[in-house]
Amino acid sequence: MEKRDHLLQKIWLWSLAFFLLAAVTGLLYRWGLIGGDSFGLRLSNIRHAHSHLMFFNWVTPVPMAFIARSLLKSSPEAYKALFRPIYAVILIGFASYPFFLLYGYHPVQVGSANLPFSVMLSGLVMIAWYWFMVVYLRYRKSTxxxxxxxxxxxxxxxxxxxxxxxxxxxxxxxxxxxxxxxxxxxxxxxxxxxxxxxxxxxxxxxxxxxxxxxxxxxxxxxxxxxxxxxxxxxxxxxxxxxxxxxxxxxxxxxxxxxxxxxxxxxxxxxxxxxNPSVMKWVWSLILILFGVKIGLQIGAAVLPSRIWLGEHGLRVLYLHLLLLGFVSSLYYAGIHTLHFRLPKIGLYLFLGSVLFLIVTLVFISGLWPIQWQPENVYLWVTVGALLPSIAIAAELGVVGYFKFK
Ligand code: HEM
Structure with missing residues (x-):
């Protein structure tokens, strides 16, 4: 196996594991909202832990690994130099998770000092980003x-x-x-x-x-x-x-x-x-999600602001359409295009769960007429938040078991 594929696979496995943890954290937020036990944690802190882990350990290391893979084509000697900052991002991102979960942005008392660990670790993550950028600049010339x-x-x-x-x-x-x-x-x-x-x-x-x-x-x-x-x-x-x-x-x-x-x-x-010739319908679906995202963006540019401004539900829908629907599904499609023989069950479950989640978010977006909402809408929204975790666990099992063979 080529070394550049090895790097992408390792980062993909680690990032998937953290993606699962972040998705379960999002589910815990929804569960807490409908009256379920949130283990004494504040809901706002659970949301911070969810969004920061998604940012630090999912949508940062995975594209970095794709970028590293493309650099390694012309500079195979850069393997370690590229691997280290990506691992650092993952490690520091994970270290910040318990602090966001327990304290949010608030400082933690250590002896007589009050230390805002979550803010400090977020700063460190960004320094690891810069580290990756420096290595990128060093090897970019040869691509x-x-x-x-x-x-x-x-x-x-x-x-x-x-x-x-x-x-x-x-x-x-x-x-x-x-x-x-x-x-x-x-x-x-x-x-x-x-x-x-x-x-x-x-x-x-x-x-x-x-x-x-x-x-x-x-x-x-x-x-x-x-x-x-x-x-x-x-x-x-x-x-x-x-x-x-x-x-x-x-x-x-x-x-x-x-x-x-x-x-x-x-x-x-x-x-x-x-549009790629393999998995044509998967890629087409991703482009449709991209088109819907662009449609909402044009809406924000031209429609009167009273229709959408201050609608928290609409913001949550838009963010998940973009980051889960378009961006995360694209990573999945990318990995399965590169490793075409990998069983597709995890990919299909993921796409199905993402579509279901997005539909449930439309119901609570603030734009959907209340009289058209299904009964027990928040129960459906919670089921929508549960399904991606099951799908990610399935992909993790598939990738772990078949080891990209
Ligand atoms: C895997 C499935 C996911 C589930 C089940 C999930 C669930 C949730 C939930 C329940 C909330 C709180 C919504 C509210 O305030 O009413 C939330 C917020 C958020 N999520 Fe996710 N999410 C998922 C994927 C993602 C991904 C992939 C990202 C980014 C890469 C992301 C980023 C965010 C952000 C930034 C917020 C805060 C939104 C705000 O308050 O402005 N989520 N998510």
């Missing part, structure tokens, strides 16, 4: 100038830019700066650039890496990425609460979203043309 490399470059730039927002939050907290607007802006700058920039560009890069047969474009390939990179940092005001959002900020976010939508639509058309 080709393919479309996927361009998107990997852009994704890592976005990861760096997003981290500036996270440092900003820390500075505001430790500097005792009393501004809700500034702290909200920094938080949502990080969240938006991380999800819409890093996660989306890396996912598109993986798609191009697996499908691009050096197709020629009728225009410069930079046009596929430039509107996204320019627009994403402008979109953060969409996340601000209604009391902080001014008309100017809203227009900036609309303009950013419009720009990003143009870039994504161009990519979607191109991706439809490239």
């Amino acid at each position: 080709d100038d393919s479309l996927s490399s361009l998107f990997y470059d852009g994704a890592l730039v976005m990861l760096f830019v997003s981290s500036l927002g996270a440092w900003g939050v820390a500075v505001i907290q430790f500097g005792n700066i009393d501004s809700n607007l500034l702290s909200g802006a920094m938080t949502h700058f990080f969240l938006t650039v991380f999800t819409e920039g890093w996660c989306v560009l890396a996912a598109i890069g993986i798609f191009y890496e697996l499908t691009d047969k050096q197709t020629s474009l009728p225009f410069d390939k930079n046009w596929l990425i430039a509107p996204i990179v320019l627009g994403v940092p402008l979109m953060f005001p969409f996340g601000l609460s209604t009391d902080l959002l001014t008309d100017q900020l809203l227009w900036i976010a609309r303009a950013g979203s419009f720009l990003v939508s143009i870039g994504l639509i161009m990519n979607l058309f191109f991706m439809i043309r490239l």
Whole structure:
């Protein structure tokens, strides 16, 4: 087996295990909401533990492993140099999990000192990101100038830019700066650039890496990425609460979203043309989910804000459509395309569970008419939160048992 495949497989196995833990944590939140036992933990802390583990140990190491795999094609000697920072991200991310679960962002008393361990470990995770970026820059020169490399470059730039927002939050907290607007802006700058920039560009890069047969474009390939990179940092005001959002900020976010939508639509058309020949319907489903995500994004850019602003359920639906529906399913499809002989039961269960979860989130999105809601809607939402854990456990079993043979 090639060494570069070995790296991806190892990281995939570890990340799947943490994906399962993060999914079970999300399920615990839903269980607690419908009155189930949450073991004395605060629901807000459970949600923090869920979202941070998803970010640190799922949507960061997996694309990094795909990126490392592409670098190892031309620089096999970089194996250890690339492996170490990815492992560091996973290790530190996992170390932060109990602190988020027990204390959220609050400091922990150790002797006479109050130490915000979750914030400190989040800072360390970002330093491990920088470590990966430095290694990437060192070996990037020897790779080709393919479309996927361009998107990997852009994704890592976005990861760096997003981290500036996270440092900003820390500075505001430790500097005792009393501004809700500034702290909200920094938080949502990080969240938006991380999800819409890093996660989306890396996912598109993986798609191009697996499908691009050096197709020629009728225009410069930079046009596929430039509107996204320019627009994403402008979109953060969409996340601000209604009391902080001014008309100017809203227009900036609309303009950013419009720009990003143009870039994504161009990519979607191109991706439809490239649609891989193996597992055609799986890839088509992923492109449909991508199209729905773009549709919602265009909606936010052009529809009156009273329809969607401040709808927490809609935000949760959008985030999961993007990060679970499009991004996570794409990782699964990528792994199963590269290892085509691996049994597909885990993949199919996962896709089914994701679609079910997304449908249940539509019911509580705030846009669905109450009179059309099914009976016991929160019970269905909880079942929706349970199914992905079963599917991920099945994939873990398949991958562990068959060892990618
Ligand atoms: C695997 C299946 C998943 C389940 C069962 C799940 C479940 C949940 C639940 C129950 C919440 C709280 C919703 C609320 O506040 O009403 C939540 C929030 C969240 N989840 Fe997930 N989730 C899953 C996958 C993911 C993935 C893959 C990501 C990112 C990579 C993610 C990121 C988030 C974030 C960032 C929030 C906080 C949203 C907010 O409050 O603004 N989740 N999830």
